[in-house]
Amino acid sequence: MNELDLAVIHDAKNNLGGLALRLEKLGNFSSEIEMLMHTSNRLTNLLLWHKHQEQGMRINIEANSPSDLISEISNEYCPLFPHIKIESNTEKAPMIWFYDELYIRLALENAMHNACQFAKNKVQISVEESNGFLVFKLCDDGPGFSKSIIENHSANKFSDLSRRGTGLGLVLSSSIASMHINKEKNGNVSLHNSHGAVFEMFIP
């Protein structure tokens, strides 16, 4: 992509956000707002992915509260998907963990959108500490990930253009997770199915 491509995408992304704000003001447009914000997020993903390919991404690791992040994300998505019951569980969350909150939030928002979109009735989001990793987990009660998505994810490839998107969000999330390094351990994202799709992000 050249400078012009990037500038146009950047601009389009911001305009979608602007449109979402206007609809928010008018009220009762939750699904339209969600669609706009998700499209805008996908453009952000694309721009970030391009940046990552060109010059790499730098992360800023600070002390954060995982419970706060989970509760913020679930509060944010509840009104956007009023027909989906979003349950958050932070009981086993450590008080503090170290990560780049802005990028982790972006990755979790991607996952949350997917989960809410494919869920029948319910999405569960939780966070806990396990074996030296912080584990963010999102489960939905939808049809689950297709075999090819799971295989492509393990091979770190984009999916074919499928019903479940391009896989860009997932690849970006994996990159974001793996940039988090602590004591020679890298973060990662794991996908599997168990009564629906299960997305897990491990942060060392």
Added chain:
Amino acid sequence: MAVITSVSNMKVLIVDDMPEIRKQLQMSLGTLGFEKLQVVSNIKEAMERITSIRFDVILCDYNLGDGTNGQQLLEYLRTNDLLPRNCLFIMITAENSYESVVTAAECMPDDYLLKPFTAGQFLARFEKLLERKILLETIDTAHDKRNWFKVINECDRILTLKNKYYIDICKIKAATLMLIDRAEEASKIYNEVLKIRELPWAQLGLARAKAKLGNFELSREISSKLMQDHPHFVANFDFMSELLMHDNQPELALETLKQASAICPSNLNRTRHLGAMAIANGEHAEAEALLAKTLKKHRHSPVRQAADYALLSRALSEQNKTKEALTALKEASSHFQDEYSSIVIAASKSIAHNKAGNHEEAEKELNKALAGNTKVLPPAISAALAEACFVGGKEEVANTLLKQILQNNPDDIRLQSRVKMVCASVGKSISESIALIQESSKEIIKINNEGVSKAKAGQYKEAIELIISAAERLPNNLSIISNAALILAASIANSDVTEDMLKLCLQYRQRVVDLNPDHPKLSQIDSMLKKTKELA
């Protein structure tokens, strides 16, 4: 919806150069119940509002157009103490500017928001920020009043709660301890944080604390490793440059600072420092280019200072472009009329006139610069004045000014390097500046020793005269201040007590407590004062 009702009274300033975005932000905050909203489009307007209104929240876009950005506004506000600590500064960034923001984050905003965001997203974040603001209120208030002792006490109180702000509070407490020269305690906290996680700011903090404690080898080791592990953490480059100056390697120090400036070109404090260092290293044309570019970019912005023009004029004068130097200073005079700026401008004019061979004008400007009380100037102003004194042949005055900087800020390697730069700029050798630094600390030891031995010999009057004159001149030198309190207390206990003496003694004692409540001399001072009470 408790938050929504409470936000209606909050004063919010929105800073964004794009009219459409300003409108959107205003609209969405309005939807959330914020009623007291003000919007501005650039740093200049933001500054005007901030100096007249106490805002609760500043929502600022990183990119403000014309090469200016929100980080510059934040740095200016923090450097000049214009932002109350409990005012929330939220930086809005796009995906392409986020890294610039965090790279430059020597002074961090309270939060970052990635564009675009909905009102709902903003509210979710804002609630968390408010929660933090309420918990940290006592620390913030004490910080604004520069009551460091209280800041530390409040940090200790919150640390016992072991809550989610634990690491944040450790950072605040350690930074405060460093401010008041309690580097040993600060280094313990940094080590404690590092045991939990190797965070770059804690590593840098530890390196700074070790340097303050005189362990330069360890400090260098930590800073070098940090440079390898985090090659974009520019604050560490600044520190490494200070260490290299301390090691008398000015060329390497300059190179390191250039690297930092290349990673993060928009930081004005660094640009200034780089300009001064380039001049000290004889790179006058480079300094001129850097400063001219910076001033052009910030022509209409209040973040520029008289010092920027002074440095430009200095670079020009050294290349015998004295006419251009004086033009730059004339422009500076039209923008900056405050006391300190006037001193810096007059000092720089004096240098330019001297270089042009116009010694009479030079003398006139220098006398103007020296007319006020030169004992109470901030270090940067004293340094500028000292440089003009050297050029104008007033060696003794120049040396006194530099010694004052050194003696009032003992063991501050940043200011020591500043003194070395002044000396280098006027063509003095490195050994001359080292001699000056050594002489300065020897003088302090001599004053302390003389004062104490005179007091021991019962010559209280002479001892008091000597130590008080030093204490008044060097209000930040803890060894002098504590000895002043001790000698006064001994005199009160052993000879005549006057009300004035007791008052002065208690004043110095309080100053010691403020700077270091665990200072070893305090118990001696107090036992002397107790003796006085018993006599009474």
